[in-house]
Amino acid sequence: xxxxxxxxxxxxxxxxxxxxxxxxxxxxxxxxxxxxxxxxxxxxxxxxxxxxxxxxxxxxxxxxxxxxxxxxxxxxxxxxxxxxxxxxxxxxxxxxxxxxxxxxxxxxxxxxxxxxxxxxxxxxxxxxxxxxxxxxxxxxxxxxxxxxxxxxxxxxxxxxxxxxxxxxxxxxxxxxxxxxxxxxxxxxxxxxxxxxxxxxxxxxxxxxxxxxxxxxxxxxxxxxxxxxxxxxxxxxxxxxxxxxxxxxxxxxxxxxxxxxxxxxxxxxxxxxxxxxxxxxxxxxxxxxxxxxxxxxxxxxxxxxxxxxxxxxxxxxxxxxxxxxxxxxxxxxxxxxxxxxxxxxxxxxxxxxxxxxxxxxxxxxxxxxxxxx
Numbered sequence: 546x547x548x549x550x551x552x553x554x555x556x557x558x559x560x561x562x563x564x565x566x567x568x569x570x571x572x573x574x575x576x577x578x579x580x581x582x583x584x585x586x587x588x589x590x591x592x593x594x595x596x597x598x599x600x601x602x603x604x605x606x607x608x609x610x611x612x613x614x615x616x617x618x619x620x621x622x623x624x625x626x627x628x629x630x631x632x633x634x635x636x637x638x639x640x641x642x643x644x645x646x647x648x649x650x651x652x653x654x655x656x657x658x659x660x661x662x663x664x665x666x667x668x669x670x671x672x673x674x675x676x677x678x679x680x681x682x683x684x685x686x687x688x689x690x691x692x693x694x695x696x697x698x699x700x701x702x703x704x705x706x707x708x709x710x711x712x713x714x715x716x717x718x719x720x721x722x723x724x725x726x727x728x729x730x731x732x733x734x735x736x737x738x739x740x741x742x743x744x745x746x747x748x749x750x751x752x753x754x755x756x757x758x759x760x761x762x763x764x765x766x767x768x769x770x771x772x773x774x775x776x777x778x779x780x781x782x783x784x785x786x787x788x789x790x791x792x793x794x795x796x797x798x799x800x801x802x803x804x805x806x807x808x809x810x811x812x813x814x815x816x817x818x819x820x821x822x823x824x825x826x827x828x829x830x831x832x833x834x835x836x837x838x839x840x841x842x843x844x845x846x847x848x849x850x851x852x853x854x855x856x857x858x859x860x861x862x863x864x865x866x867x868x869x870x871x872x873x874x875x876x877x878x879x880x881x882x883x884x885x886x887x888x889x890x891x892x893x894x895x896x897x898x899x900x901x902x903x904x905x906x907x908x909x910x911x912x913x914x915x916x917x
Contacts, residue, residue, distance in 0.1 A: 613643065634665075670777075678719070685703070685716065729800050737816040745815065750810060770812075805817050845898055
């Protein structure tokens with residue numbers, strides 16, 4: 546915020562020493578830690594191939610350094626064209642790979658008999674906004690034009706996590722993408738790049754009674770958020786540009802079927818709630834109204850009878866749906882979150898919710914916007 550407590554209109558410049566610090570962090574993270582980690586993974590993959598892996602990994606001339614990963618349903622290699630869900634990984638626009646959601650992508654393809662294509666994008670600060678938006682556009686168009694992937698190009702949806710959720714909404718505003726899309730599913734997306742971490746953290750729910758990893762008093766993304774923002778946002782750019790901050794996109798510029806999913810214990814949840822409310826024509830929550838409720842839900846429970854957690858606005862041509870996953874942290878559907886936390890109770894709870902959410906997304910798509 547500015548010194549008068551107001552949010553800035555444009556991306557401010559940081560002091561020189563903070564910029565130098567962030568440049569050094571980005572270099573170390575991407576060129577030393579990141580490369581060493583992926584070298585280890587490459588050798589591990591070579592020596593002991595994982596059971597969960599894509600059927601095709603390929604690149605296109607438009608983005609030769611950004612491989613995409615294709616998952617066919619395991620029931621059989623498709624002999625006829627199938628609906629497709631494109632997915633976009635997260636990582637604050639700075640880290641992450643198209644391999645990050647292998648388990649989710651494989652499960653979704655097998656459960657719903659759909660092709661899943663994991664897209665890719667170049668990372669900031671080397672490729673800040675709007676570079677990743679146009680990476681997604683180029684690869685999306687290339688895959689749909691590829692005869693080697695048997696996609697029913699009339700049944701196309703797009704989903705993304707966190708920064709990938711932002712890119713899902715940003716890319717779907719481009720004419721070349723929106724014209725081909727039936728629906729989008731942003732999962733715990735970054736939607737308002739004008740908000741600072743402290744404001745976001747104040748608006749999420751905290752539940753000490755849960756114990757373990759989820760009882761922490763500080764949001765897991767708070768420390769890194771300023772660094773990620775600096776890497777992605779160009780200095781001087783309008784913070785309410787809908788391609789940068791999709792919260793400010795008008796409804797007519799987006800697909801007509803949108804399912805917004807957020808995590809109750811995530812400082813990105815409030816802006817997702819505001820966005821879903823705006824789409825559905827509901828009163829937007831105030832900036833002093835935290836998401837969710839203080840009481841924990843039951844194990845594996847999704848709360849469907851409370852409009853803080855679930856609502857839907859549906860007409861013959863439009864469908865806007867909101868789901869707040871109770872007692873869930875950012876990245877709740879990634880197995881590595883549970884592995885890193887070593888919280889068995891959380892792992893069991895979020896594992897059930899992960900499967901329910903995967904089922905709900907597929908059922909919503911195939912019974913509605915992707916119904917043949």
